[in-house]
Amino acid sequence: xxxxxxxxxxxxxxxxxxxxxxxxxxxxxxxxxxxxxxxxxxxxxxxxxxxxxxxxxxxxxxxxxxxxxxxxxxxxxxxxxxxxxxxxxxxxxxxxxxxxxxxxxxxxxxxxxx
Amino acid sequence: xxxxxxxxxxxxxxxxxxxxxxxxxxxxxxxxxxxxxxxxxxxxxxxxxxxxxxxxxxxxxxxxxxxxxxxxxxxxxxxxxxxxxxxxxxxxxxxxxxxxxxxxxxxxxxxxxxxx
Numbered sequence: 001x002x003x004x005x006x007x008x009x010x011x012x013x014x015x016x017x018x019x020x021x022x023x024x025x026x027x028x029x030x031x032x033x034x035x036x037x038x039x040x041x042x043x044x045x046x047x048x049x050x051x052x053x054x055x056x057x058x059x060x061x062x063x064x065x066x067x068x069x070x071x072x073x074x075x076x077x078x079x080x081x082x083x084x085x086x087x088x089x090x091x092x093x094x095x096x097x098x099x100x101x102x103x104x105x106x107x108x109x110x111x112x113x114x
Numbered sequence: 115x116x117x118x119x120x121x122x123x124x125x126x127x128x129x130x131x132x133x134x135x136x137x138x139x140x141x142x143x144x145x146x147x148x149x150x151x152x153x154x155x156x157x158x159x160x161x162x163x164x165x166x167x168x169x170x171x172x173x174x175x176x177x178x179x180x181x182x183x184x185x186x187x188x189x190x191x192x193x194x195x196x197x198x199x200x201x202x203x204x205x206x207x208x209x210x211x212x213x214x215x216x217x218x219x220x221x222x223x224x225x226x227x228x229x230x
Binding site: 004006040041042043045048056091093099100102103104105106107108110 | 146148150155156157158159160163165204206208210217218220221222223
């Protein structure tokens with residue numbers, strides 16, 4: 001296990017379709033985070049998990065977005081009825097369960113909604 | 115409210131010259147401070163962090179950063195820039211207080227261009 005992996009790396013979808021992204025964190029990390037990043041901006045926090053529990057969800061995350069981490073290992077982020085404004089890089093990160101540890105990021109999934 | 119400011123959208127330096135990428139923060143209590151680098155179409159890579167102790171912290175690829183509590187700054191530095199350092203740099207802060215709040219607050223990023 002060399003790092004956080006995300007799948008797919010790129011996704012092009014038509015407006016209105018549903019998409020699902022997967023994140024596999026570093027295996028010993030309890031914390032898992034999802035961020036969204038648009039061009040020229042820093043990462044925007046979406047949600048995070050401690051093990052399988054979703055502890056916080058940003059107000060940015062509309063009802064069309066849902067994230068799960070059913071067994072406390074990998075996580076999925078689903079976007080229903082995609083809109084063009086959903087086009088962004090979706091980043092996953094994981095960390096140990098300590099407030100002063102750094103998060104390790106995956107390569108991201110770039111979503112383009114056409 | 116917690117915040118991070120990176121006052122420069124872009125920094126240009128010549129290869130071999132020292133570089134500085136600025137970051138200031140606002141947070142309640144003691145800050146935990148981080149620098150990340152992002153290459154095009156890639157995720158963020160951790161460079162270094164300040165938690166406690168020495169104000170000068172050293173990180174990956176020859177980078178270092180100095181924590182200045184009175185100026186609430188955490189500027190990223192490197193004595194001699196390389197063309198391969200050209201990338202987007204993000205500063206982030208997390209408050210040491212606040213219970214279960216694990217969120218990092220991010221700056222908007224600074225684009226570093228190192229010219230040969």
